[in-house]
Amino acid sequence: MNPKIYHLQALSALHCGIGQSAGVVDLPIARDKATNLPLVPGSSLRGVLREELTAEDEASAKILFGPKGISGASDAYAGALALGDAHLLLLPVRALAGIMAYATCPFILQRYAKDAGVEEKIPQPGNNTALCAAGNVNVIDNKVVLEELDLNWQQSDGAAFWAKEIASTIYAGDDDAQQDFTQRFLILPDSVFAFLADTATEIRARIAIDQNTGVVAKGALWYEENLPAETVLWGIYALSDSRHKGDKLSAEELQPLIPAKALLQLGGKAGVGRGLVNFFSGGAA
Incomplete structure (x- = not known):
């Protein structure tokens, strides 16, 4: 098994919910239990990828994900693809100057560096x-x-390194986009970032219209939480040798079946434009 790293870039607001209310938000997003940072469950991404790949090559999708239904022992085998949760890497935050900043923190970069196999010292910002x-x-x-x-600010070669490292993946081949990203990249103290990750997500009020009266239906007001567009997440996936009895392919032979880049619709509220993401695969974990 050869683990690799993948990235997700939200092109529109992204809602991967938990199906129950939490506080004043009726439909909150999924968060890590220990850190309270937003995440995208691997199961959500796995289902979307399966649908995408099935439309192109159903036989290959069965090798990667296993059979949808099992009618007997001959149909029972596990898929070759293991897909982990996607963790928050960059949170776009409203800024007084420059409109928006891409924010992260040392805690996140330490986890990301370990998964991405990057041996570079993590910059540590001072208080505030x-x-x-x-x-x-x-x-x-x-x-x-x-x-x-x-916040005070400080120029950092370490911040420049990580900005370029991430930009080269998300905006590969686009020098202008990479430069713009680098000029908006910020490493914040862990406590400041945790506060923003809890309070700076997007909250939208939704209503339902009564078709008979043309006004808001009684009780049909709710609040949804989303990760804003331009959010970037990362996770790990791994391929094992095929377990399909008719196709004994190695993990290396299966790698080309994973798209290097794909446009996916992830999470809920697709009918109102939520969940458009770019999926990027590649890079050793």
């Missing part, structure tokens, strides 16, 4: 300080203002 590369567009009057938080 944001680390950034040269030419950051979020700096105004010697401050970085995110949502309602006023």
Whole structure:
């Protein structure tokens, strides 16, 4: 088994919910139990990938994901693809200057570096300080203002390294997009990022219209939480040798079946445009 890393980039608001209310939000997003950071369950991504690949090559999809139904012992085998949860890597945050910043923190970068196999020291911002590369567009009057938080800033070669490392994957081959990303990239203290990950997600109010009266139906007001567009997540997947009796392919031979890049619709609320994501595979874990 050869683990690899994958990335997700949200092109529209992304709602992978938990099916029950939490506090004032009727439909919250899924979060990690220990860290309370948003995530996308691997089961959600697995189902979407299976549908995508089945439309192109049903036989190959069965090798990767296993049979949809089991009629007997001859049909019972596990798929060759194991897919882990996608964890939050970058959270787009409203900024007073530059409109938006891509925020992360040392805790997340440490986990990401381990999974991505990158041996680079993780920069550690001081209290109430944001680390950034040269030419950051979020700096105004010697401050970085995110949502309602006023932060000091400090130029960091480490921040520049990680900005370029991530941008080269998400915006491969697009120098202008990589430069724009680097100029909006910030490494925040863990506590500041945790606060923003809890409070700076997108909350939308939804209503249902009574078709007979043309006004809001009684009790039909609810609030949905989404990860905002431009959010970036990462996870790990691994391929084993095929267990399909008719196709004894090795993990290396199965790798080309995983798309290097794909446009997927992930999570709920597809009818109102939620969940469009770019999926990127590749990179040793």
